[in-house]
Amino acid sequence: MEQRVLKTLEYDKIVALLVEKATSNVGKEKAQALFPSSNMDQVRFSQQATTEGATVLRLKGSVPLGGIRDIRSSSQRARLGSMLAPMELMDIASTIFAGRRLKTMLLDVCEENELPIIKAEAERIEGLRELESEIKRCIDENGDVLDSASPELRTIRQEIRQLESRIREKLDQMVRSSSYQKMLMESIITIRGDRFVIPVKQEYRHVFGGIVHDQSASGATLFIEPEAIVTMNNKLREFRLKEEREVEKILYQLTERVAEQLEPLKENVEALAELDFIFAKAQLAYSMKAIGPKLNDRGYIRLRKGRHPLISRDVVVPIDVELGGEYTAIVVTGPNTGGKTVSLKTVGLLSLMTMSGLHIPAEEESEMTVFSSIFADIGDEQSIEQSLSTFSSHMTNIIHILKSMDERSLVLFDELGAGTDPTEGAALAMSIIDHVIDKKARLIATTHYSELKAYAYERPEAINASVEFDVQTLRPTYRLLVGVPGRSNAFAISRRLGLPEEIIERAKGSISEEENQVEMMIASLERNRKKAEQERHDAEALRKESEELRKQLEEERARFAEEKNRLLEKAEEEARLAVQLAKEEADTIIRELRGMMKEGIDIKEHKLIDAKKRLGEAVLELEKEKVKKPAKAVRATQIKPGDEVMVTSFNQRGTVLEKTGSKEFLVQIGIMKMKVKQDDMHVVNPVKAEPQVTYTSVKRARGNVKMELDLRGFKVEDGLREIDQYLDEALLAGLHTVSIIHGHGTGALRKAVQDYLRHHRLVKSHRLGGQGEGGVGATIVELK
Structure with missing residues (x-):
């Protein structure tokens, strides 16, 4: 790649921007040496490195690159045995620490992301913790040797x-x-x-x-x-001289330690320079809102909304360019000051950036190729020293380009054939374009010769293009219109500025009919293009809208499915818990009955009824959990004899026997009958038929129930179960006062017994035993 071309296309300004993004001197040096490559593998590798750097910045926001120093000269002096100064040693320690910190951060990112190039560079960095610690033990941050x-x-x-x-x-x-x-x-x-x-x-x-x-x-x-x-x-x-000699001795020792690690240090510096360079490219891409283009080796370019990177985003007009597919040459025609040169430079500069491994400011799906060389003839190349005219200077450059180019070259000509007789210049321009096309190179040429408009239609390898001009504002829009040749706007501009109509018409009359037809054709093409572009824009808007709707529907469907699964899982879990609780309740009831039978206790009929109800309630709760339908509320005014009710104040179920007042009912709760207010209960299981009142005979066997219950040796849970059973039997036996012996022990059983008795439905009062009653080892219970 020729240096003159790089300067013409302002590649050096891109390099300057890249250098600013680098953090260390070694990174800046690498950025300053950036040069376009014509090797496809090398370009792919460099582009991939930039993409990986951009990925890290996107994930982490920033990268710790501070503390990297250029220690190459210090390392070389250590190799030669020269004593390193304290600050040189501190620079080495700082670089070691910076490298280790950067390596740790990058390898953490690489564990969750596929970043092979960055991972390979990070793994090159060696920790060298001992050397860093030794330097920092001897030298402080200011470069002073420490007493220690x-x-x-x-x-x-x-x-x-x-x-x-x-x-x-x-x-x-x-x-x-x-x-x-x-x-x-x-x-x-x-x-x-x-x-x-x-x-x-x-x-x-x-x-x-x-x-x-x-x-x-x-x-x-x-x-x-x-x-x-x-x-x-x-x-x-004398002491200060001794101090100087001792300090020199320490510095020589540290220098020897550095000399022992020269190879790892050299490797670290190279890896850090490369990483700093990669992240500088990534930072530049971020600042330009650039993307990594697709690469091909077919000499094919497809730029979508490509922007000149040196023009402010608020000012630059993006261009769409396709070259190397159906056609290999683009001829941009039209008047001056329309933006043709900017379009030409944009294509050339973005090609150079691609070949340098830099991302380009364009939209996704842009595709670029790797050229063997890029040639450009842009601007006024007149050389006063060589006494060459503008035309001669351009022609000298063009001759050099035609000799040097090959089928993998990109050739850029600005105002081809200018500076000489229009007829000869147009003919020469067409001949040069023919030669470039025959050589199969890629070509973009700008010209203001109208003869080249028809030329592009005659050559299938070439296509016309122009830069749009707004006649209303008398200003170019700088939009590149591929497929539409430029046309003269002289008459329209003159009319807009107020030139008399008769003068304009007389001027039109002096132009040949063929030229008028060409202008009319171009105008028609431009109108059709604008209409097609507007329709395409509307269709694109509709496509995006439908795509957004489809995306929303997909998200809604995913959320619905997720919610459905969550509710099903919740219902299954609740049902499982309900089944487990019912099973545990049933096991407890059966265990209690078996325990009574083993002890030879005469199981009363009310005990069997109560056990049967508890089993029924456990099954009922399970069914409720499965059905998941709220029970239908029954108003208190609908309570009637035979209904099963829940008495709120006792938290017990009972059966309504009869109505005793306007808002009062007689309710059977276990073996007890009591009057309950209407507001203190609600129906659990209403009946439709007439209530069937049954009478249960209860066997009272006073002689079988003792006046005391001995719980010593029982666990708390078993003891409370024994108390509940004993109190039922004592009440049925007609006992009014009983004694529960729990012993002294740790006091846990005594406390549990008293807490249980405090809320028991059959207990009127309770107290610790007095003298002769067992003292604090027993509790005296008075039943209702």
Whole structure:
């Protein structure tokens, strides 16, 4: 690719934008060296890398690239055995840390996403944690060697600090002494040449003795090192020399550690530079709203809404271009200042960006190819130094292009044949286009010669194009119209500006009938194109609307199916729980009855009835869960004898025997009959027939029920079950007061018994046993 072409198409400005996006110097250097490639595999790889970088930015928003330094020269000096400065070592540590941090982040992303290029580059980075830790142990962020770098350095610096303290203390005594106050210019201690001095007036220099290290500009002040501290300053100097030697020793040791890791460091820098370069391309693509084009090796271009990347998105007019399929040449005709050159440069620059692995500002489904070379003859190439005219300069360039191009080249000609006689220029332009087409190269040429309009119709490999012009506003719209040749708008513009109609008509009369027919044909084509475009736009809008509706319906159907599945799962779970609860209830009832039978207890008839009801209730609850239909409410005014009701205050079921008042009923609850207010109950199972009242004889066997129940050794749950059974039997036996023995123990059984008795329907009151009644080990219960 020729440098002159890159400059003509403003490729260097794209590279400058890319360099700004890079974070590190090594990344910027790689971006600055970007150059288009004609190798398809290399372009595919580079495009894929940019796509992967854009994917990471889309998922994470940003990438941690800070802290990367160009340590190549430092590494080379370490190889040669030169001592590295503290800041050079800190740059190495910073680069190691930045690489490890970036590697961790990228590999996390690669675990859930297919990013082979980025993963391969990240895996090249080695942690080198020991080298980084050793450097940071010895050097701080400011580049100062720390006391902790070695025991010897810590000892030397302690000596220095102690000696400095003694020197300052000695000088403080001098400057604060009243006898010396008048001899000093200021009562301060300062440093000259690493030695402590005090400012003495010129006339008192002999009083202090010592060494004069400096004087003021006027000579009135001398900076003297008093004789009393010369020895201490000398000793301080010796310690500082020791400190310098120890620091050098530490730096040499660190440099040797770096030299041992030169290859991993070199690999890290190369990988970091490549990653920074990839993410710079991705950032540039994001800022341009660019996409990765499809690639082909057929010399085929299909740009959809392609935009010139150096023109603001608010100003640029997108163009649609197709080249290399049905036709290999596009001839753009029409007047100047219509945007033909911008269209030409857009195609050329986007081709260069594609071949450089950069995404292009266009819509999805755009397709680009890889050319062996791109040639351009754009702008005024006149050379004053060579005394060449505009035409001669262009022709020299065109001759070079025709000699160098091949069937995989893209050739761009702007104002082909301009600068000479129109007739000869048009003929020459057609001949040049013929030659390029015969060579099977791809060509886009702009011209204002009307002769080339008919030429494009005669060559099947070529197609006309033009840039739209709005006669109403007298301005070009900059829209490229492929398939429609440009036409002269001179008459329309003149009429719009107010030129008399008779002059316009006289001018039209001087034009041949054939030329008028061509202009009329072009005008008709343009009208038909606008109509077809509007219809296409309307059809596209309808398609998008129907697509949106279809998408909404699909989402609604998916949500409906999801909700249906959720409700079915919920119903199944509730039914399963209901069955489980019913089974547990039935098992409990059967276990209680079997327990009574094993103990030889005479099971009363009311116990069997109660057990049968509990089993029935368990089945009823299960059926309700399966049917999932709310029970129909029965108004209180509809209660009648024979109805099964739920008494709210007792939370017990019963059967209505008779009505005893306007809003009061006699209800059978177990073995008890009681009057219940109408508002205190609701119907559970209404009956339609006349109530069938049955009378149950109850066997009372006082002698079979003891006055006390011993629960010692029982678990809480079993004990409470025994209490419930015992109290029923005690009530049937006619007992009024009974004793429940629960023992002392931990007190858990006693508390559970008393809590249970507090809410039991048969208990009137209860208390702990008194003296002779078992004390706190028993509870005395009074029944209703």
